Amino acid sequence: AQSVSQHNHHVILSEAASLELGCNYSYGGTVNLFWYVQYPGQHLQLLLKYFSGDPLVKGIKGFEAEFIKSKFSFNLRKPSVQWSDTAEYFCAVSTTSGTYKYIFGTGTRLKVLA
Amino acid sequence: GAGVSQSPSNKVTEKGKDVELRCDPISGHTALYWYRQSLGQGLEFLIYFQGNSAPDKSGLPSDRFSAERTGGSVSTLTIQRTQQEDSAVYLCASSFNTGPREQFFGPGTRLTVL
Numbered sequence: 001a002q003s004v005s006q007h008n009h010h011v012i013l014s015e016a017a018s019l020e021l022g023c024n025y026s027y028g029g030t031v032n033l034f035w036y037v038q039y040p041g042q043h044l045q046l047l048l049k050y051f052s053g054d055p056l057v058k059g060i061k062g063f064e065a066e067f068i069k070s071k072f073s074f075n076l077r078k079p080s081v082q083w084s085d086t087a088e089y090f091c092a093v094s095t096t097s098g099t100y101k102y103i104f105g106t107g108t109r110l111k112v113l114a
Numbered sequence: 115g116a117g118v119s120q121s122p123s124n125k126v127t128e129k130g131k132d133v134e135l136r137c138d139p140i141s142g143h144t145a146l147y148w149y150r151q152s153l154g155q156g157l158e159f160l161i162y163f164q165g166n167s168a169p170d171k172s173g174l175p176s177d178r179f180s181a182e183r184t185g186g187s188v189s190t191l192t193i194q195r196t197q198q199e200d201s202a203v204y205l206c207a208s209s210f211n212t213g214p215r216e217q218f219f220g221p222g223t224r225l226t227v228l
Contacts, residue, residue, distance in 0.1 A: 032214050032216075043205075049216060090157060099162045099170045100209070100217075101159045101162055101170070101173075102147075102157075102159065102207075104149075104156060104157035104158070
C-alpha cells in the first residue's frame with residue numbers, strides 16, 4: 001500500500017534560517033506529488049506540485065521542492081524563512097491511475113521565531 | 115470562478131445524533147473526494163465519486179458513514195449515531211477527470227461531537 005513519511009514532526013527555526021522538510025513515499029509506479037500548507041485556523045493551501053518534467057519545482061512564497069525518483073523523495077525547501085511561514089506542512093502523493101486519491105503525510109509543524 | 119464550497123463550516127452535535135455535511139464541487143469537475151483531518155489520524159481519504167461510476171468507499175471508517183452524490187454534482191456525507199471520535203474536520207475536494215487530476219480543496223466542515 002502507498003504511504004507517505006514526513007520525518008520531521010516539529011521544526012523550530014529562527015527567521016532567515018534555511019528550511020528543508022523531508023518527504024518520502026512508497027510506491028513503485030508513477031506519482032503526482034504535492035506540498036500543502038495550513039496556516040493556523042485556515043484551510044489547506046497548495047504550495048507546489050509536481051506532475052512531470054523538471055524535477056525542481058518552484059511554488060508560491062519562495063518555496064521549492066525537488067523530486068528525486070531514485071530516493072522516492074520530494075523534499076520542500078526555502079532558503080530564508082519568515083515568521084509568517086509558521087504553519088503545518090503536508091506532503092501528499094497520488095497515483096496516476098485509478099482514483100488518484102491523495103495519500104498525505106502526517107504533517108510537519110513549523111514554528112519560526114521572530 | 116467559485117471554488118469548492120462546504121456547509122456548514124462548523125457543526126456541534128451530541129453523541130448519537132446523525133449529521134449531514136454538504137459539498138459543492140467546482141463546476142465541471144466530475145471527480146469528488148471526501149477526506150477527514152483529525153488529531154489522531156492526520157489527513158485520510160474517505161470516499162471518491164467519479165461520474166456515474168460506483169464510488170470508491172474504501173476509506174470509510176465504519177458503516178455509520180455514508181455519502182451520496184446527486185446529479186453528479188453536490189455530495190452529502192452522512193454520519194449516523196455520531197461518536198466522539200468522529201470529531202474532525204471533513205474536507206471535500208474536486209477535480210477534472212483528465213490530466214493529472216489535481217484536486218481543489220474546500221474549507222472544510224469542523225465537526226464536534228459532545
